[in-house]
Amino acid sequence: MSNKEIESLQRSLCGKYDTPYCPILEGTKLGITLNIKENINPINGLRHPPEGKTNGWYIWGGEDFSDDPNFFKSIHIEHITEWCPQIQKFLALPPGWRFLIANNYEDVWFDESLLDI
Known part of the structure; x- marks a missing residue:
């Protein structure tokens, strides 16, 4: 998928949940578990x-x-x-947001507690 296609999916998702588009800066890091490459369900993100x-x-x-x-x-x-391409569309959600995906299920929600670290 091209960067333009990913950006379009991200903008669409942010619009669906009426939240600002908050893209990730290149070169930044995220935390991920090793089992994610094994297609374990559900996939969680915060x-x-x-x-x-x-x-x-x-x-x-x-x-x-x-x-x-x-x-x-x-x-x-x-x-x-390489690790988990199916989550790319969620990665422009701003801080405080979470998602859970499994098979054909998708849930996205705001969790204010994530802002208090």
Whole structure:
């Protein structure tokens, strides 16, 4: 998928949820679990406010979430197409937003608690 197509999907999604389009800066990092490459369902994502060279996104597969500091691996956003291309359309949601996808199911919602870190 081209960058223009991804941007169009992202803008459409942000419009659907009446939220600002907040694209990720190139070269920033996100946290992702290793199991995401195994097509584990559901796929979860949440966005904290960006800090330093991170963009605030944390992505994991499955129901379980861990506070273990090794739960997430840090990757540059440019590698997301290798790791989990199906989440690209969600990545322009602003901080405070979450998503969950599984098979043909999609849920997107605002979680104010994500802004308090």
